Amino acid sequence: MAGHETYLLDRCHLEGSHTLDVYRAHGGYTALAKVLDEGLRPEAMIEAIKDSGLRGRGGAGFPSGLKFSFMPNHEKDRRPRYLAVNADESEPGTCKDRVLMRDDPHGLIEGVLLGAYAIRAKAAYIYVRGEYRHEYDRVAAALAEARAAGLVGDNIRGSDFSCDVWMHKGAGAYICGEETGLMESLEGKRGHPRPKPPFPAGSGLWASPTTVNNVETLFNLPFIINRGHAWYRTMGTEASPGNFLCGISGHVERPGVYELPLGISARVVVEEYAGGVWKGRKLKAWFPGGSSTGLLPASLIDTRMDHDGLRAAGSMLGTGAMIILDETACVARASEVIMRFYDHESCGQCSQCREGTQWLHQIFKRLENGQGRMEDIELLESLASGMAPGKTICALSDAAAIPTHAVIKHFKDELAEHVRRGGCPCPEQATGALREPAEASA
Amino acid sequence: MSLPDHLVAELDELVTHYPERRAALIPALHRCQEELGGWISPETMEACAAYFDLEPVEVYGVVTFYPMFRLAPPGEHVVSVCHNVSCDLRGARDILARVCEVTGAPVHGTSPDGRFTVTTVECQGACTTAPMFDLDGVYHEELTLERVEEILGGVQ
Secondary structure: OOOOOOOOOOOOOOOOOOOHHHHHHHHHHHHHHHHHHHHHOHHHHHHHHHHOOOOOOOOOOOOOHHHHHHOOOOOOOOOOEEEEEEEEOOOOOOOOHHHHHHHHHHHHHHHHHHHHHHOOEEEEEEEEOOHHHHHHHHHHHHHHHHOOOOOOOOOOOHHHEEEEEEEEEEEOHHHOOOOHHHHHHHOOOOOHHHHHOOOOOOOOHOOEEEEEEEEHHHHOHHHHHHHHHHHHHOOOOOOOEEEEEEEEEEOOOOOOEEEEOOOOOOHHHHHHHHEEEEEHHHHEEEEEEOOOOOOEEEHHHOOEHHHHHHHHHOOOOOEEEEEEEOOOOOHHHHHHHHHHHHHOOOOOOHHHHHHHHHHHHHHHHHHHOOOOOHOOOOOHHHHHHHHOOOOOOOOOOHHHHHHHHHHHHHHHHHHHHHHHHHHOOHHHHOOOOOOOOOOOOO | OOOOHHHHHHHHHHHHHHHOHHHHHHHHHHHHHHHHHOOOOHHHHHHHHHHHHHHHHHHHHHHHHOOOOOOOOOOOEEEEEEEHHHHHHHHHHHHHHHHHHHEEEEEEEOOOOOOOEEEEEEOOOOOOOOOEEOOOOEEOOOOOOOHHHHHHOOOO
């Protein structure tokens, strides 16, 4: 495989990579020192981030500098300001932020401090999904080290910049990865997303100006500050600069989290990095960026892994989490599993989502189990069209509708074959090796 | 019932992290579940409501929204098997079946000897090391049927 410049995972393999000593020995906290020693104005930092072209790594790909600039003018608006760090990584297929938190927690903390500086935040909250106990403990321990070293809290490194950074533990709800659901949850409530507007920058945590950023997004900031936007733009593409963490799971020989330049061919990721489809089999379908991005057929494997490339192919980069299905896998089964998930995770506020995800789940389930009807395919399409886009408070409904449209677009024949045969035609399911145990009676 | 003194002391510190006390509710419920029998009993909800100056029903509303909070006491050990797509593609159903066989527990139930509770969970963020389960808060990844037996057989 061709060599490319890396930075995101470079420290992760070091012995003791999670400690302050190792982080400092490898350039840690020098970006923070540079900003504070030079007295860089927050507005100038936001310009630098804009110039880098960094786009959010949480799924939406929104330009990060632009998002920071949405915060109101601090002289006119005296409310306290907050940074919320989205470490609620829950999109199926996605496990990249986990690697950063576990193996390079100080890199995240420095990124958080720089983000907080840029928006003049009084405090930052790192919202970690409850299941990531080990990762939570790693970041909490790093935070304690940083606080003891005068890098977090009042008058950081003797400057007039003060910022508290706090850990916060979620409790297993996917919807809390949605930025307004996250804020509700952080306030101690059910994670019900809020209608927008108002956007978080206008009224977020405790009705104060708030910016919500993903872990990997903030992790990029120290590198951009230290090495400059021109360096950053040597990687990736014009519209999607930099490297990204690409998690690849499912039917490949070497699943893993790889640091790759945006714009890399999906075929290269599968064949060269992940060692190809496992067991010498052929590729059938792939999700480019988590279960809410529309799955694509094998014929589109030469698509570029960046925002524009995947949009042109009719899908999305999402969280960059590729899920690979080999020729024996069943797209109806995969859809059933994914819709069960969205059904389970819908917060229930909007009827389109609450009812729609349940219907999609039940219909894919009956198709897979051989009780489907030909008109079910049309019904799936009609339901998905009623659920999205823009018909609900948040995008969870879209996250279920998008893969539904995609599976019909690319694999309608296979769904119809389930109906004609009265069962699953795919060899994996036909082996009988997969059994589902009984559930406890209620 | 009121919360034990050591938990109250911990929560008194926790609420200082936020501009409003209520924000500490979910982290506080985690600590209660860890310290008070592995679940959130009605008495725990009432005690938390009193501590946070909320109506008990508000606490109930929060507890029931979040899948990590248990509304019934679990067995001595809890096995949470991921059944989402990346794990499903790599044999999660077989892993689940073997977990149930080895522990004697049904899915979403507890074994007759009270030792194991088995449950399915949605994506745990261990997709590139699938299939996986969480045993008492610790991830076990790249599972095989043999590893399932070894791990569960080694539980005291």
